Amino acid sequence: MLIIESWLREWANPNLDTEALAHQLSMAGLEVDGVTPAAAPFSGVVVGEVLSTRAHPDAEKLTLCEVSDGTETFPVVCGAPNVRAGLKVPFARVGAELPGDFRIKKAKLRGEPSLGMLCGASELGLEDLIDGLLELPADAPVGEDIRRYLQLDDTIIEVDLTPNRADCLSVRGIAREVSVLNKVPFTPPAIAPVAPVIDDTFPVTVVAAEACPRYLGRVIRGIDPTATTPLWMVERLRRAGLRPIDPVVDVTNYVLLELGQPLHAFDLGRLQQGIEVRMARPGETLTLLDEQTVTLRDDTLVIADASGPLAMAGIMGGAGSGVTDATVDIFLECAFFAPLSVAGKARSYGLHTDSSHRFERGVDPALQAEAMARATALIIEIAGGQPGPVTEALAEQALPQPVAIELTAARVEGLLGLALADDEISDILTRLGMQVTPTGAGAWRVLPPSWRFDMAIEQDLIEELARVHGYDRLPSRLPATQGATASEPETLLPARRLSDLLCGRGYLEAITYTFVDPAMQAALDPQVAPLALANPISSELAVMRTTLWAGLLTAAQRNLNRQTARLRLFEQGLRFVPGNEGLQQEPMLAGLVFGSARPLHFDETGRKVDFLDLKGDVEALLSVAGGLGEYRFEAATHQVLHPGQSARILRGDAEAGWLGKLHPALAATLDLPADIYLFELRKSVIEGLSVPKFNDLSEYPSVRRDLALAMPAEVPAGAVLAAVRAACDARLREVALFDVYQGDKIEKGHKSLALGLTFQDRSRTLGEAEISDLISGVLSQLKQEFNATLRE
Template identity: 55%
Template sequence: MKISEQWLREWVDPALSTDELAHQITMAGLEVDAVEPVAGHFSDVVVAEILQAVQHPDADKLRVCTVDAGSETVQIVCGAPNARAGIKVPLARVGAVLPGDFKIKKAKLRGVESRGMLCAEAELGLSDANEGLMELPVDAPVGADLRGYLQLDDHLIEIGLTPNRADCLGIAGIAREVGLLNQLPVAAASCEPVAATITDALTVTLEAPERCPRYVGRVIRNVDVSRPSPLWLQEKLRRCGLRSIDAVVDVTNYVLLELGQPMHAFDLDALHEGIVVRTARAGESLQLLDGQTVDLRPDTLVIADHRGPLAMAGIMGGEPSSVGEATRHLFLESAFFAPGHLAGEARRYGLHTDSSHRFERGVDFALQRRALERATQLILDVVGGEAGPVVETVVEAHLPERPDVVLRRARIRRLLGFELVDAEVERILTGLGLGVSALEDGWRCSIPSWRFDISIEADLLEELARVYGYNRLPVSHVQADLVIPAQPEAKLSLRSVRRHLAARGYREAITYSFVDRKLQQLFDPDVMPIALENPISAEMGVMRSSLLPGLVGAVQRSVHRQQPRVRLFETGLRFLPGSEGNGLQGLRQTPSLGMVISGRRFDESWSVASVAADFYDMKGDVESVLGLGRCAGQFSFAAATHPALHPGQTAAISRNGKQVGVVGALHPDVLGALDISGPVLVCELDLDALLSAQLPAFSELSRFPEVRRDIAVIVDKEVPAAELMQHVRAAAGAYLRQLRLFDVYEGKGIDPKRKSLAFGLTFRDQSRTLSDDVVNQSMNQVIDSLEKNYNAELRNQAL
């Protein structure tokens, strides 16, 4: 936001230089981005009047002007298209210095003497306008120094406001801050009620009071829009970055800059019956002031009459009802629109206006009537007219609630680190506009209507620190009784999981919780994702129900950037519809671990073959993670299906019979949709199941030798090896210490419908050396059980 230093000093004038004032504002939390003069450096430029302008005898585009400079009459050769008799313009006399150290000298242009130069705004550093001469008001005093006449010894202060400080989007808000910082009174603008001289009024109906709980308007008749805005008004607008349009629009813009209240003026003759504040209806469109015609969305709030929309509420007015040269009667509006409902609305149409910028952040909801009175008086002063009564329609139940906030005296010392005397606390809070009443241990504060950012005690503490001065806060060391938190060994730390995966060559990724709806459908078509009301972009329209879309998207970008080997993992939340568990109403948030592999199994090297990673590489990494909690035996893998994964290369991961994750290769259709060549392996696990560990327990080392027996059995292809191993453990007895699957064979010599599995069984007892008879008995139990339950055959017998 840009403000004029002179305008600010009309409200409050501290004894500070421009740089000191800018520094003070910055230290109060309103960062000043730039300070620059309102005009370039020039001297000896005066107000002059063109008495006569005739065609140059030897140049079609030049005129020879006779100019009254006050103390003398001079001849100027000028090429500006608007150079004509009777207008007053800036004259740089001979000897004048213009911006850029450009000195004016006597000259001859096509044989005609010229003593000086008539100036455009760009040549004086006032703006970029250089289409013609800068025309001054007809009452400008001829011969007066231009800098003094326009009060150009002024500076523009550009303030980079944070979104929470909407109360400072007007001179009044900045002046309130400066007055408090310097303990000076603030000269507020006159907003006295304007007495009605006519009875004309329009009815106002609020059909969407939750979006517009207050609407104020009045009729003003018999205005003369042909009258120009006074110079002081045009200059204040120009210095704040707004151009003069016409007197009525200039007044509404002036009130916006002065008080922070956006306003709009309609041509009364273009309105039909009354005003209706409602949402747009299907098929409605509106031609905006910028010339474009937009098709209105059904949930867009509009200002309408009984024929159709007139304006997009809080954003931009419509061209058909706008004020123009033929306008004689006005309807002036001032309204409050709820910030939550208007946020992002302008961006949905590709718009951003001064009005939407303020309404989205929150406008003082008690300001509308005062702003209307202020604008009415200015309009009557500038263009004349007769004002009707003020019509105010308000639904109190939908106005923002401002509950009191209690500030405890002890919290000041604890959180700010120093004592602040009660009188100083009350001075600061009162200066901010808060109503302050003393309590035994602090103060109860009522929050003013313009401060949407104060709702809890910490906000009041922030205000105290900000106004007192961050640079004045004492430096103190933090003191606290630190208690070392318990580290339960039955809970695996997330840090250990991250370190383990990093050690296995993975890199941690952090992706957005918002994903593209189409990408989400590829991975989780059976889940209706939770849509965002105000998405950052169309590619971030829904909450993710899986970590895989974000991780695979990262793989896609890496592959397209010629990365031959990608290994990523991410820990974060999945967002699912529902309200069970640790979720909010209508939303379940599930902590999860996602992993993804693409490309080579190993980094390129002379010692290993360059082969692509496969399902078992991912499964091995998953098993290593599951083993961190010392309860790998509780997890099992079983063939499964998943809409985004390859049939036959997908497994469900279960813990004690409950599914907690899935691992597999991406389906070729998904790879094709994402334009990824080569296999991509993925895994997703519930973190709660992964991090639940077993207490470590010591097992005494045996002094007796182990005995290993190998066995190869032929079974049907459909029998999972994991199921067989579970059966072997149960049948082998108490002496079995380790079971390994070390060979899988299908092919020559084996029935095409069957397969050979080879297991290594290791036996040991803690108290004795096992005899062959004991081990043989266990092996016979295993063989008999496999033959009976799985129709298994010993491979050497089958062959």
């Protein structure tokens, strides 16, 4: 919000310069984004009066003027269409310096002397509001420096408010804060009710009382359609970022900036029968003031008459009922709309207005009568007219009601670390407009004012005490704490260990959005309908992910589009899977690899990463828990993974995750390379840590026997190792696969696995007969399960 410093100081004028005032506002939680001058620098420009005019003899579009600066008269050649005798206008004398390093010099235009220049708004670095010269009021003092006359040595303070401080979306609100912070008088302009002169009213019916608990309307007849907005109001609107339109609209905008209450004026002659505040009906349309036609939804509050919708309540008026330059009778409305009835509606139609910005955050529900009086008085002052009585439709039970809050000094000290005096607590809250009632020693019952609808709990009041007392005056000290640090179970694998392991293997940790592109989600998990966001930040981030692969593949797309040749990414986070018991949030660990198996090096061949590289990384993860032997890899199909290069990971009967190569069809759909490999693990299954236990070292020697076994090629090596362990007892200390062979020396469709078996007993040396019996048992088990035979 843009605040004009001179306007602010009319309401509250602390003994602070601009820089100190801006810093104070920021420290009070009203962050100042910038401080800028109200006008560009220029000099030598005064209020001039055009004494006479005559046509230029050699130029049809130029006028010869005699201009007075109060002491002398100068000949000036002017090309503006609105120049005329008697006009008061900014006059740049010879030697004046205008914005853009433009110096006024003596000149001849088509043979006629010109000693100076008559200026429009653009020549002074102001917004070009008028086609031609900037016309000054008739009572402007000739010869007065224009910067002093227009108060251009002013400052614009841009304040960035948090959504809860809608009470500060006005000069009045900011001034109230400045008054409280500096203990200076708060001096608002006197606003008295405007008595009706005529009896004319216009019927108002409020159907949607919950959405519009208070609606005020007033007929004003006979305004002057030729009236112009006074320069002082035009300048304030300009500096606040609004363009002047006509006196009635300008007044409503002015009151919005001054008090924070949006108003709207209808052309009374274009209304039919009466005003009705209701929800839109299906299929109704409305052409807005910006000429955009919208189809209204039935959840949109509208102001309507017998012909249909006239305005979107709290957002924007319609073009068919707005004030024009021919309007002589108006119906002025001023309402309180419940924030929930307006919140999000403007954005859903692609709109954002000053009114919607305020109504969706909250407007003071007790402000409407005062704003109506202020707007009526200004309209009559500028454009004349005869006001009728104010009609009000009120549903008092639907208006927000302030709730009393209990506050204790002990709680203040506990949260702020500072013991404020009881008198200071009461004084600060009272100056903030709150009703403070002591209920005992160091305890109060506080009723917030109507404009502080963000006050709901004790902590809100304590925040106000901290703001006004000064955040920079609060002590910096560690809080006194009691209790011990909670210990984690020994059997729980810390997430940090998993991250450290993957980082050590060349991975980078990614943090992606939990909401993803619906198209990406549908491609990865078409069987599950993901949870759709009610209010997504963009169409590409509209549903909750059911797999971490959605974010990792999106990250891969962006990296590959930027010529990344080697990629290692992992992420730990939640996936969100709808189920019969509601939305299930499950912690997952996922990874993605692409490119060469090793970084570029003179001793490397540049081999591409493959399935076994990824499997090695996953096995390293599973080994961290100390129970790799509890897992098995089982060939299976997954919609995301290549049918011939994918595996399900099991821990007992529980599914622990998946790994494999990206499915070629999916890679083509996502415009990704086919040689991307993925894994995803369920942390609830893999995070169970096996607590290390000490076993006595055997004093007796171990014995190793190597077996070369021929078996069908489709037999998984993991199943063979599991069968070997099942066939032996505790004397089998280790079994390892150290060679795989397929070739001419073995039957087609078969393979050879070379296993190393290590045996050891803790109580004695094993004899050859015992070892032979163990080997025979292994061979028998493998023959029975896999038709495996010992190679000669």
